[in-house]
Amino acid sequence: MRLRKILKEPLLHFLLIGVVLFAFVTWTGGRRGSDQAAIVVTSAQVELLAENYAKAWGRPPTQAELSGLIDDRVQEEVAVREAMAAGLDRDDTIIRRRLRQKYEVMAEEQNAPAAPTDADLSAYLATHADRFTPAATVSFDQIVLDVAGTATDGERAAALAKAALQQGGDPFKLGRASMLPTRVDSTRLDRVAREFGPTFAERLPRLPTNEWTGPVSSPFGVHLVRVSGYVPGVVPPLETVRIAVAREWENERRVAARTEAYRKLRERYQVMVEPSRASSIAAR
């Protein structure tokens, strides 16, 4: 009974495995007849050292310089092995940070989306149509009315101008001169908003076509407007926006892959955070 319990003890298993390993290492080490560990500087590593030197200094290293680089490399290797053996890599913020960075890059690459197929892109375009659909375009003529004052003044000026137009008046002699274009041809609504202000642009799609309407106000004054064409934005065929769709698709997949990889790993851990009242924590 007692023996059975002892035999089930993990510590015992651990010790036994340790003894076996120790015996094996001693035996193989003994067979090699040396207690020295090997450091091999491969020819590829030597070439890399020389190459980096040449890039930094604009000329290849001399033999003496190269052997200096190799010595340094060996010294680094020795120090790293000894430091790791002594556990100096643990609890070092820089090493932890670097490991995390490497691991995350690796995880992202492993989960990196394969090149998107046409079907992927079409589906993405369909679900994010608004992002790729160009703004509606509009064509119109406009007159800036000469009004200074209240909204009623605007109504009156618009009525007068409309009456003048009905009697065959020249639209471009009415109102006042302005830098604003009198005619705008097939221009995206957001561009119109950039020039005439957003409130003006928003009204255009709702105005009747081929008819002088007003008053329509803008930050520059009161206008009479004749819309001659309005083409709403339509979802473009994939071919014309492929680059943009692929770019957004890839961005989104990368972010998703990173988050997903972390989520999966995180499931393996149970996290407990101890409460703290350190004075270094801000009150809010």
Place this chain on the structure above:
Amino acid sequence: MGRFGSFRVLHELTGKDNAMNAPYIRRRLIVMLVGSLLLPAFGVSAQDAGEADKAKLEKAFPGKPNYSPYAGRTFPTIPLFGDTHLHTAFSMDAGAFGARLTPKDAYKFARGEEITSNSGQPVKLSRPLDFLVVADHSDGMGFFPQLMGGDPDLLATPQGRKWYDQIKGGQGADAAMDIIVSFSSNKMPKGFPIPGTTSYRNAWQETIKAAEAYNEPGRFTAFIGFEWTAGGSSNLHRNIVFRGNGTQAGLVEPFTTLPPLGSGDPVDLWKWMAATEQKTGSEVLAIAHNGNLSNGIMFPMIEAFGKKLDSDYVQTRARWEPLYEVTQTKGTGEAHPFLSPNDEFANFEIWDKGNLDGTAAKSKDMLEFEYARAALKNGLVLEARLGTNPYKFGMIGSSDAHNGLAAMEEDNFFGKTAPQEPSPERMTKAFVDNQKTGVKIMDWEVSASGFAAVWATENTREAIFDAMKRRETYATTGPRMIVRFFGGWDYAAADASNRMPAAIGYAKGVPMGGDLEKAPNGKSPTFLVAALKDPIGANLDRIQIVKGWVDKDGKTQEKLYDVVWSGNRQPGADGKLPSVGNTVDVANATWTNTIGAPELITVWKDPQFDPKLRAFYYARVIEIPTPRWTAYDAKRFGVKPLPGTTMVLQERAYTAPIWYTPS
């Protein structure tokens, strides 16, 4: 006629809404047509262009104008707004200040998308920008990602280790200032990324990749570029912009300032630029900035780097530097009150306490070699002496933000660096504080400025770059007012009431950035100038024309003219126009457009023109007073500003000059 003097432009002017100008246009047209027809008779046969007969010419230049006055219009109709000077986490100082946004994020934001700022706040522009140059510092490009990644070479140095610990310990701003100072004094640690190393190449390739991914001809232009940050503590910085694409830019690595690979002498930068054009087939240009922090060396008159200025220097500088960034977060450098005591608007967002890092204080004698207006004047002197004007530049504004966010609107200002993103503390901290020199600049002095406006024919790398080269640009301190400025000999008052001022402008003269020569007998230059307010911004106070010239004794002179203004104000006995007033409610950070005008236009003639003297003219457009970003902060965070904090400003635009050169 300028370069837009095409017959098509002339034709559209004969349309009915330009009836009053028709006789003039027809006369010009006839002269030019007759001239063309006579060419073969004078033995200048058009061999290269094929046989010229009357029928062909008539077809090419039809006598009857198009019905549509807009058909065949070739000049730019709307300005494109952008930023040529934005840093991301790839810039070593930006990274140290806490920037995490990359070039990709920067382009996304500039295109008008909402993103999350470095401090975790959602941020979006009121309207998209049309173009952006991510201009990270060439020295140590990618340094920060390398440092934060714990690059062993870098961390083996005491400096690298110290910065790493500082940043990790939440003292990023201290680390950033220390990095700037170390860099300025050429004391960067071993392992610092230099061209040729893998980390450097990666950073440059990432920058190129981001620009290529977000460049969308016709909608948004993502330029490839970098900043060459020379001059140590005295700012000689320049931004380099590529006209070409990623394949071309990828053939070179940016020019740095640290020897032996780089150099801090602009002459060497220009050599690199020439070699780069050769090697890549892509044109490049350089835009200098912050002369105001150069302590007297941005615009030299006698010598530069121990070498006397010669015709070589002035020609090369003029060749590569068509623009100057006159306004940005580190102050506005158009004019200084000391240099222009009669200019009541000169005292605007001035940074004149010292050099870049505050290690040397400023003295008054330096100012003349730092400010744009003085340089434009001195350029005329150098032109007389050496044959070329090295300071013949157009003006632009840009952000120089170090957080990847070109957010320069007063009510949407995301600061110059990551720690200056909106927070209750940002108005009260010091930006530079050097106890030895006494130079102290507060964060509230950082300016929410500015943008570059470019009159390009379309939104592409090529068209915008070409417009920059011909200097058809203006600077704004943030708002997007539309500004036209033309010079010629024949503008008449009626041109200001024309329904298509731009068409008249291009037909009868040259646009901003252009040249006037050969003054017709007895004539003075005339200017057609017009401005439309930002449609979501404030009304306009006035337009001024700044004239600079060299008098007959070789002395530089300047004079300011108010040429058109809002309301019925009359200049007083002293010639001064009364103030437009002020509607700003500082406590609530609001204002109204009940004063000022939405639009101003006029034709102005130089009343004191002497055809024998070199001169330049540029326009300055002034808005009515509006709340400064500090007022929005005080209101939104409920914080009390420090005494002396500027809370109200008059935003403005500066056009590229038009130069007059006597024959």
